[in-house]
Amino acid sequence: MxxxxxxxxxxxxxxxxxxxxxxxxxxxxxxxxxxxxxxxxxxxxxxxxxxxxxxxxxxxxxxxxxxxxxxxxxxxxxxxxxxxxxxxxxxxxxxxxxxxxxxDGDYLDIRAIHPEELAEFPQQAFIGGFRKYTW
Ligand code: SF4
Ligand code: SF4
The missing domain is CATH 1.10.1060.10 (Alpha-helical ferredoxin)
Structure with a gap:
């Protein structure tokens, strides 16, 4: 190369x-x-x-x-x-x-997640998802 x-x-x-x-x-x-x-x-x-x-x-x-x-x-x-x-x-x-x-840009939209689902998500997975899937 x-x-x-x-x-x-x-x-x-x-x-x-x-x-x-x-x-x-x-x-x-x-x-x-x-x-x-x-x-x-x-x-x-x-x-x-x-x-x-x-x-x-x-x-x-x-x-x-x-x-x-x-x-x-x-x-x-x-x-x-x-x-x-x-x-x-x-x-x-x-x-x-x-x-x-x-x-490919942000593809985790917090507004699209239902508040009840939001309350159920493990916090660490949620933070990890934001780190990886948002810019
Ligand atoms: S990252 Fe460290 S161990 Fe690996 S090649 Fe570079 S100096 Fe060597
Ligand atoms: S590059 Fe190899 S040695 Fe380094 S963390 Fe990854 S798997 Fe382990």
Missing amino acids: RIRLSAEVLRNDLVRRVEEISGQDLLACYQCGECSAGCPVAFAMDMLPSQVIRLVQLGQVEEALESETIWLCAACQTCYARCPKGVDLSRIMEALREIALQR
Whole structure:
């Protein structure tokens, strides 16, 4: 894949969004590969965890969003435990999943939920739904 690098590409809105949601310093990663070597799900992934963060570092968030890897990540945090730079890749994977789910816009409309149903919903599921399904 050829990537034309520029400040605009490297710091585009989606990169900033990943940083904002995950709270991680993407540039801290120096591609040692420790995360990928220890990931228990890497055998099934179409892209290694270290490759996912590399794509995001290079501003190629759309490519990362196309990967099966972000949905296969089990959030086990083995990568975080192994990372010499303290990068929590599970948070980056979660950020990418959130962006993938939100990209079609808001589709959880609280006004469309009946008040009786609202009272029955588990609060955590409700908050989780808002986090994932609203922009
Ligand atoms: S272990 Fe950390 S520094 Fe190494 S490639 Fe993975 S995220 Fe980057
Ligand atoms: S959190 Fe995800 S990427 Fe990290 S080791 Fe676990 S399954 Fe792999």
